[in-house]
Amino acid sequence: MSFRIESVKFKLGENQIPVRDICTEVDRDYDRLIARSGFELVHRTSYPEEDFFRTFILQELSFRENDFIIFVNQSMSNKIPGKISGLFSNISLQKMGFLELSDGCTGFTRALLVASSLLESPITSRVHIICAEKYSNFYDNLDESVSPIFSDAISATTLASDGGVKVIGSQIVNFFGDSEAISINRDELLREKLHMGGAQVLNWAVREVPNVVQSLLNENNLSVTDVNSWYMHQGSRIVVESLCATLGIDPAGKFDSSQIGNTVSSTIPILVSRNFDSSRNAYLSNGYSMLISFGVGLSIVATLIKIEE
Amino acid sequence: MLTKNEVLEAIAFAIQDPLFNENSNKENTENWDSLGEITILETLARLTERKSDQIHDLYLANSTSELLLKLKEHGLVE
Numbered sequence: 001m002s003f004r005i006e007s008v009k010f011k012l013g014e015n016q017i018p019v020r021d022i023c024t025e026v027d028r029d030y031d032r033l034i035a036r037s038g039f040e041l042v043h044r045t046s047y048p049e050e051d052f053f054r055t056f057i058l059q060e061l062s063f064r065e066n067d068f069i070i071f072v073n074q075s076m077s078n079k080i081p082g083k084i085s086g087l088f089s090n091i092s093l094q095k096m097g098f099l100e101l102s103d104g105c106t107g108f109t110r111a112l113l114v115a116s117s118l119l120e121s122p123i124t125s126r127v128h129i130i131c132a133e134k135y136s137n138f139y140d141n142l143d144e145s146v147s148p149i150f151s152d153a154i155s156a157t158t159l160a161s162d163g164g165v166k167v168i169g170s171q172i173v174n175f176f177g178d179s180e181a182i183s184i185n186r187d188e189l190l191r192e193k194l195h196m197g198g199a200q201v202l203n204w205a206v207r208e209v210p211n212v213v214q215s216l217l218n219e220n221n222l223s224v225t226d227v228n229s230w231y232m233h234q235g236s237r238i239v240v241e242s243l244c245a246t247l248g249i250d251p252a253g254k255f256d257s258s259q260i261g262n263t264v265s266s267t268i269p270i271l272v273s274r275n276f277d278s279s280r281n282a283y284l285s286n287g288y289s290m291l292i293s294f295g296v297g298l299s300i301v302a303t304l305i306k307i308e309e
Numbered sequence: 310m311l312t313k314n315e316v317l318e319a320i321a322f323a324i325q326d327p328l329f330n331e332n333s334n335k336e337n338t339e340n341w342d343s344l345g346e347i348t349i350l351e352t353l354a355r356l357t358e359r360k361s362d363q364i365h366d367l368y369l370a371n372s373t374s375e376l377l378l379k380l381k382e383h384g385l386v387e
Contacts, residue, residue, distance in 0.1 A: 032344060036344060145343045198347050199347050199350055200368045202347055203350055203362070203364075206359070206362045245354075245359060
C-alpha cells in the first residue's frame, strides 16, 4: 500500500535571533561555534505554546470527517485532559481519529510508520502528522549549549492513501541507558532546564547511526549508492557531516538548516517541504529516500521509502 | 598508528591553544569547554579516519592523559 504526501507546511517562531547576538551576550567565539553547529539563525516564539500551535492549526490546516491526526510533542505540560483536546477545541468535527505521541527528534519518522499503517487500514484515508515543540520554554540565552541550537516550530504533513510513496522498511533502535544526554532537569530554583551533552550525543550518533542505516540497507539488499535522497536530522552541521563521512556519501547540501535551527521533530518535514518538485507536483524525488532521525531517547529511527510518482 | 605528538599538535591547532600539552585538562584549558569537547572528538575522528568514533566513552575524557589512554587502548596511538 502506498500513499501521497498531500502537503507539508510549517511555521517557525516569529522572533529571528542571530546566533552572533547570542554569542556576544555569552562571550562565546561565534566563528568557532558556527563551524561546528552550523546554525546562524534560530527562531523563538513569544506566544504561549498552545496559542502558537493553535494559530497555525486553525490558519493552515483543513480537516475532513474521518481524518486522523497524530500529534507529536514533548514540550507541552498539559497532561489531563491531554494536549489535543485544548488545541482542537475550536474544530467542530467529532469523527476524527487522534493519537498523541510523546517523542522528540525521532517523532516524525516514528509517526510516519504509524500513519503508513493507518492508511493501509479501513480506519482512515488521510493522516495529518503534526510535530510541535517550543523548547525555548526550557532555556535562556545563557544556556549556551542549547540556546544557539534549537528553534521553536510546528509542522504539519498531510498524507493521503492514494499515491506512489511506500515505506520499504524501518529500523528503530533505542539506547535508553543514555537517556540523560538530552533531558529536562530542574535547576536550583526548580525551573525546568533543557540539558544536552553535546559531546556525548555526537559520540553516540556518529558511532551508532551509520550501523542502523547500514543494517536497514542490508535488510533490503541495497547499498548507499542506491539511495537517491538523504534526509538527516539536522542536529548540527558537525553531526550531519560526520555521518556523511562515515556512510561514504557526499555531504554537499545534507546540512541545510543554517537559517532554521534544530526544530526537533519538525526537522525532516521542513527538509521535505523544501524539496517540492513543481514539475511533478510532488514532494521528494523518485527513487529511494532515506529518512534518518536520532536524538531524544536516545533513539534512532531510520526509514527507507520508495517514491514512484 | 599515530604518535602522541601528532595528537597533541592536532588538538592544539583545532582548539586554538598553542599551549595545549600532555598535562592539559578541562580545568586548566580555557577552550576545552562544551564546544571544545566536540572539537576534540571531531579532530580525533578525522585524524584516525573515524576509528575513534567507535570508542564508546571517549567523550568522558577530562584530560589529555585520559584521551591518550583511551586512544592507546584501542590501538590508535603509540
